[in-house]
Amino acid sequence: MTTDNSGDVRLSGISKTYGAFTAVHPLDLTVPQGSFFALLGASGCGKTTTLRMIAGLEEPTAGAVRLGDQDVTHLPPYKRPVNTVFQSYALFPHLDIFENVAFGLRRRGIKSVKKQVEEMLDLVQLGEQARKKPHQLSGGQQQRVAVARALINHPKVLLLDEPLGALDLKLRRQMQLELKRIQTEVGITFIHVTHDQEEAMTMADTVAVMNAGRVEQLGSPTDLYENPQTTFVANFLGTSNLIEAEVDSRSGEDIVLRAGGGKLSLPGARCSAPTTTGGKVLVGVRPEKISLTHADDAGEIPEGRNRITGRIVDSSFIGVSTQYVIDSPVCPEFEVYAQNIDRDVRLVPGAEVVLHWNPAHTFGLDAAQDIDAGVETVEEDAA
């Protein structure tokens, strides 16, 4: 990357309250120049408010917004070198595509806009549509106009507010790759607000997971997925199996835990909770890390793996994998995703099984949290 830091976005202690309601709690965040940054969370978590404070459309109750070395906290939106791609695009219905894209240039007093606008329309493959009105374009085309209209101004930072929310799944996939390509090409800092965890993970270098006006965790998609620090992150990003366990002892780097009569091993470095002997922690493991073996073959499972016994309650075949729900003494709805490589025909509902996984894939969370945080919201959004 470059050493230029004029596209850094630094939020220090910014917060926003509406009367008694706090939309965003004091928040510190630094987005480095040239990165693709995602703010991820369910609706009402404060991610859009945060974005609007960067755009200048919302004034922070406290704190400061800096772009590079410039403090822009009190600048109106039309004086900030920042452009936004709005949710549902907000294209000007009375202007044609050309004039929509030229709008920002004209307002800054640039007279000869033709060449730039045409280049920009070619970049988003809409050269042919220049003289159409927005309502004559499809959703995907409108989305590209919105991106072109913002990018033509060469902003220091491009803000995207759920830019793909109105598109169908296939188009959304295509636009995700398209946006990622454009970002790599122009090298501008992108800040992307979304409630779609898959979208955030596919596109962003860094993801900040927000919940109830706070950033729960910040990191690369892999880091967030593999090492969630809170139950909200564990449940909101993908699916996690969480088991309540008691700290038994330590053996070297590992912590030994007791859960439902069995013992589980957890790498000490992967536990974000305090581990005093006899204390409680939540043990988590992702469904795809788990192997499923029929109880008759339990003897073949290698030593040193975490194991739990249970009974298959439900299985659904979804092509690349089979998803099982398993009733076990430690957790009534344990989820396991098994690749369909060598399918054991005995693994049907009712079968007694042993679940086992490499202890290195186990993570530990503070037990003093809601074990289901982040679960319901995902289902609501999907509905």
Added chain:
Amino acid sequence: MAFVHWLKRNLVVLAGLLTLGYLLLPNVIVTVFSFNKPKGRFNYEWQQFSTDAWKDPCGVADMCGSLSVSLQIAVWATLGATILGTMIAFALVRYRFRARGAVNSLIFLPMAMPEVVMAASLLTLFLNMGAQLGFWTILIAHIMFCLSFVVTAVKARVMSMDPRLEQAAQDLYAGPAQTFLRVTLPIAAPGIAAGALLAFALSFDDFIITNFNAGSTVTFPMFVWGSAQRGTPVQINVIGTAMFIVAVLFVLASMVIGNRRNRRKA
């Protein structure tokens, strides 16, 4: 049998044509009788074709004077009501203030009140204030009753406007004035235009309120009513037909412009 079949298929068109005929018949009569040459003072029976009245539209004493008064009042009332009404509509939709709900319903009161009652109370008001009845009292009264209609028309438009459009304009370097001129106003324009047209039509042909508050000033509707007592000059039909033709031309022109613009865009 074939006829019944034909009727079934064309019933909708037939009903449409009949309704259209019902709507337009009065205009046709007015136009036809503008070419009449009546025997007496009343233009109610067809005698013979003549273009006398069209050659001398202002041939009747005071008629064109009253027409000019009506047009002036209509133009100023439209202007006043449109500007005030647009501002009220924006205030009601965009801002939260005390008694907003009350204002919202009070603004419709003039529409609901019987015109005669309003006319009489306006007269009482003007007399008590010692105002000289005439052009200005008519204008004030017209702006007042046109306001509700303009507010209704503009409000509907402003309510359906996405506030994000203005935010998008601001985000794209347009200051408050530029945002209003380049985005807000053009998008609200159809609503404002509808309100203005309505105001013009209402003001131009208002009789009751005008009659109460006009003093010695005579507007065109008052002239027509007054002359109907003594006889109806053909020129009234000429003016009526001319107004109708102007209106039709306006509609046609706007349709042609709209079509051409759409075709060019496509």
